[in-house]
Amino acid sequence: MCTVLTLDQKNLFGRTMDFPFRTPWGLTFLPAGYQWQPANQQEKISDRYAILGGMRLVGNHYLIGDGINEQGLVCAELFFSVAASYGQEEQGKLNLTPQDFIHWALASHATAQEVIDDLVNITVVKKKWFDDQQYPYHWLLMDSTGTYGIEPLGGRLVCFKNDVGAYTNTPAYITQLEKLNRYLGNDSGGVFTAQSKKDLTKENPPISGRNSSDRFILAAQARWGRKITTSKELSAFLRSVTVPKNEHHPHNYTHYQAIINQESGEYRFRNQLTGKIATYNVKENAQEKVIRRF
Template sequence: MCSSIIFSPKDHYFGRNLDLEITFGQQVIITPRDYVFKFRDMPEIDHHYAMVGIALNAGGYPLYFDAANEKGLGMGGLNYPDNAIYYDVKEGKDNIASFEFIPWILSQAATVEEAKKLLAKINITKKNFSDKMHVSPLHWIIADKTGASIVVETDADGMHVYDNPVGCLTNNPQFPKQLFNLNNYQDVSPAMPKNNFSSKINMDGYSRGLGSRNLPGGMDAESRFVRVAFNKFNAPVADTEEENIDTLLPHLAFS
């Protein structure tokens, strides 16, 4: 299970969790400027932005789960099973294997708008990293330090790039369906609810937080998407970095 929140109250924070019962040996990995990135079907890049993130070190190649570059552009791959489709190599496209996607974008783009220009030319291929390390079914969230965010999904009908007005992402279903599902929670509020049941009955506000009573409580991706979006837009905003990080981390931990 994965959840990601873009939180930009004053400074900008790109957060995600990797809530799995196993470890892949991931660690914090810094890729310095001008480290040579080699790609399966594209020329190597030997002049690029520095980046830092969580990755598996595969023989000197950082297989990033998520990362941010020195310009403040962040990117994370979240599990997207039964939906993610990668493609054969296509002539005239920038053919990038799914495990190369994060380095390809973060090495060259400083903003979401620059990332979109790269995405217009990209074809994400289904090549495995090795015989023992096959492709993972992922979709991606990309955000810059302004708080602008997009989601990239590669489905059976092609690659889609969606503007992300909520700055959140979990797993299945497809991102447009996640957004549409928020319509079912328009009555959820951080405030105490009004009595719309009947004017003839007196209602007792017996507990704080009653306005959030109808938030979904499941650990499924659709429920988590609703909760992280609600928490993001209703979280308290502080003046210090420490307080804002203290606000963000519990939402990721308990999403």
């Protein structure tokens, strides 16, 4: 039940991480040169760029929920159950589990376009990760040129410009746009048009639910209707879609909130269970040689 919202002002990225964990999430810095092994590969990959992100540590393996590398590329994974359809392993390509895709993207690419161009050289396959789980994901990319999405549909990776600047879980982005436009009362279908932006500034019916489509609409309203632009306003929006841990949400609740400044390289990680805030800057510390866990 995660929610992502990106803003043009300083290229801010904000998200709630609601995915149930088996090991704790924490802000983690992986230096350039860090070597890691995809779950279904024998050879290790050496990271070209330093990475800072919200991560889980399972044995000696890091699962990245979201992060930014030293070049300013941001990537996040969100749950994509039912809709996800992955390909088959292919010789001559790097075959990755869904869990390893984000590490691959941030490790070796400086821009979103570099990732998109390199997709022809990989296949994402439905295989278990090191914790013996297989997670269905889709991904958001962000750099100085804007926000993009990558979804595993029909056995292949589909890329698109995410003009709304919002992302949640299943259904697919085009279906989210169709639902958004129906809510706004226009006939734009699965396209985010100038009319959609205009309609978001009007008085629209209140949204009482918090499923993925509801949160997509709420994020779009915050982005285009309320026109939030600052990290403080972004933090307030994240609080509005945070799921508390209680008797109604004993498993699916918000574990952390993240705000990334793509322009400066700063990551602000708020542990929702403890209230502790950790902040670090990947661009300022790109020459660090050791792993840091905050």
